[in-house]
Amino acid sequence: MPKSTPSNAAAIWALGVTQIIGYGTLYYSFSILAPGIAEEFGIAVEWVYGSISLALLAGGLISPYAGxxxxxxxxALVLSIGSVAAAISLVVCGLAVNASAFLAGLILVELASAFVLYSTAFALLAQATGPQAQRSITYLTLIAGFASTIFWPLTTWMLQGLDWHQVYFVFAGMHALVCLPLHLWLTRFARMAAQRPAEKSPVPAMETGGASHSTFVLVVLGFSLAGFVSAATLFHIVPMLAMLGLGGSGVLVATLFGPAQVASRLVNMAFGKDLPAPTLAVISAVLMPAALTVLALTAPAIGGAVAFAIIFGLGSGLFSIVSGTLPLALFGKAGFGKRLGWISLGRLGVSAVAPFALSVALGAIGPKPSVWLLTAAGLSCVAVFGEILRRSRSSATLIVSSQTV
Structure with missing residues (x-):
């Protein structure tokens, strides 16, 4: 990794492994496991998705505290605690003998997620890699982009020899035996990094004042809308593609999502490294409704579904970068963890209803109208990030003008 010290590179790779396991076990695997869970407990699959919605809300509420x-x-210490919590919560899910016990496990899973996923990992990179933080975040999202590509087919394969209870036990073992040791090592790395001389970094365009506060509200709103569209789509991507006539090809098409995420980050690293974070936010916001429009217009054509997965993956991949770099670029490192926590609260609070809402919509109005509703939400997200871009350009112009007076 260019421009990274060996220690920085090792930390990024360690976080990459833990984020792949974290997102794979705590997020992406759910859509594969949900039908079997619903069948065993004799409940509608909508109830299972309603449970994850409630659990996501609980995770959002604790995010500012975790930050x-x-x-x-x-x-790094928070990540270590999160690994232990994730392992315990997954064991609780695996031990569930009824729907209520499983709901309790899911809530624990999402509470643990607030301590162990991107927001805390980004905060570690901001604390430990100094002025390289934005580039380090990009590298991390590049590695972690393989989570869906690995865990959708891996979970499907595991279900051929294990039941969903046993799958959760295996997932718990991954957190205890892989993620926890890596996060404990990162506590040592973070202490070493803190002892290095501080390097001067650029002053963000928006640091204080009412304009900064209102812009932060827009940032929370923008990520909330993006989270709604992303959560609704990704939790239902395989069954939704099946309902649109793709049949068994849905899993294969869905596996393109991860490589597209990675490709978007590679393209950004190669050609967009100097692209301002607000501009990248607008680009990523445009790609998601564009992908959904392609799907709605072309289904059940396999070519259209492939194009949808690739375009949506490109947008989602860029959003993963922006979720860390945009707040850092606009507001700086001070209070970065807590700020990301508030963003997570807004994003998860809104996206918490997404899996359940789309599940109900798919049953009530069908797949294509549901896709168009998601497209409308995506276009609202574009408008919000467009306003953030306008404000950031205005602030930058004012700063330049004041420096030349």
Missing amino acids: GLADKHGA
């Missing part, structure tokens, strides 16, 4: 802990005590 504050990362700022105060170090993100």
Whole structure:
């Protein structure tokens, strides 16, 4: 990895492994496991998706607290605690003997997610890699983009020899035996990084004042809308493609999502490294409704579904970068962890209803009208990030003008 010290590179790779396992076990695997869970408990699959919606909301509510802990005590320690919590919560899910016990496990899973996924990992990179933080975040999202590509087919394959209870136990083992040791090592790395001389970094365009506050509200709103579209689509991507006439090809098409995420990050690293974060946010926001429009217009054509998965993956991949780099670019490192926590609260609070809402919509109005509703939400997201871009350009112009007076 160019421009990274060996220690920085090792930390990024360690976080990449833990984020692949984190997102794969705590997020992407759910859509593959949900039908079997619903069948065993004799409940509608909509109930299962309603459960994940409630659990996502619980995770969002604790996110500012987790971010504050990362700022105060170090993100690496919070990640380590999160690994233990994730392992325990997955065991609780695996031991569930009824729907209520499984709901309790899911809530624990999402509470653990607030401590162990991107927000805390980004905070660690901001604390430990100094002025290289934005580039480090890009590298991390590049590696972690393989989570869906690995865990959708891996979970499907595991279900051929294991039941969903046993799959959850295997997932718990991954957190205890792989993620926890890596996060404990990162606490040592973070202490070493903190002892290095501080390097001067650029002053963000928006740091204080009412304009900064209102812009932060827009940032939360933009990520909330993006989270709604992303959560609804990704939790239902395989069954939704089947309902649109793709049949068994849905899993194969869905596996293109991960490589597209990775490709978008590679393209950004190669050609967009100097692209301002607000501009990248607008580009990523445009790609998601564009992908959904392609799907709605072409289904059940396999070519259209492939194009949808690739375009949506490109947008989602860029959003993963922007979710860390945009707040850092606009507001700086001070209070970065807690700020990401508030963004997660807004994003998860809105996206919490997404899996359940789309599940109901698919049953009530059918797949194509549901896709068009998601497209409308995506276009609203574009408008919000467009306003953030306008404000950031205006602020930059004012700063330049004041420096030349």
